[in-house]
């Protein structure tokens with residue numbers, strides 16, 4: 001697992017070269033945002049300890065397998081005192097509810113852990129504000145760090161090569177568009193995230209983008225917006 005310290009509040013963890021999770025530093029330890037694929041538990045816990053603190057909570061941007069893949073393992077290893085937070089609609093999908101019509105694209109592996117918290121837009125997770133960004137999945141959320149306007153956008157955007165919205169096929173990372181549930185909503189969310197005017201954008205797949213406004217504008221234009 002590749003570990004990059006992006007700023008004093010944020011560490012990027014990259015597995016398999018293309019799947020990111022993030023450690024967000026808080027006074028009591030770390031919030032882990034996303035968990036990558038299955039089998040990453042020890043690496044994620046080790047990365048936090050290497051950076052000098054424990055994981056205090058696990059929050060995910062959405063329910064796809066490359067984001068919730070190690071939730072069960074982390075719950076098992078960290079115990080019940082470390083809550084798991086999942087967006088409301090994606091938590092209901094994982095619980096077996098049918099919340100939208102038709103088949104959901106992307107990987108929805110079995111997750112045994114019932115989230116301790118079902119996240120709603122506007123909720124706070126430490127310094128992070130939960131931002132509604134549906135489209136890639138029905139419940140997809142982003143997290144805005146209110147201290148420095150870092151925006152963790154999950155899979156609404158990718159950043160291999162050009163910054164791209166996941167509503168359309170993009171050769172450098174086609175998996176994101178193939179897994180996107182509602183392309184119109186995804187583009188609408190991409191616009192809403194741009195309007196937050198983030199100082200730094202970090203994504204589920206690809207490198208961090210500093211001062212991302214212009215790149216987000218170009219991505220939205222290419223996405224048909």
Ligand SMILES: [Zn+2]
Nearest residue numbers: 064106155179
């Ligand atoms: Zn995804």
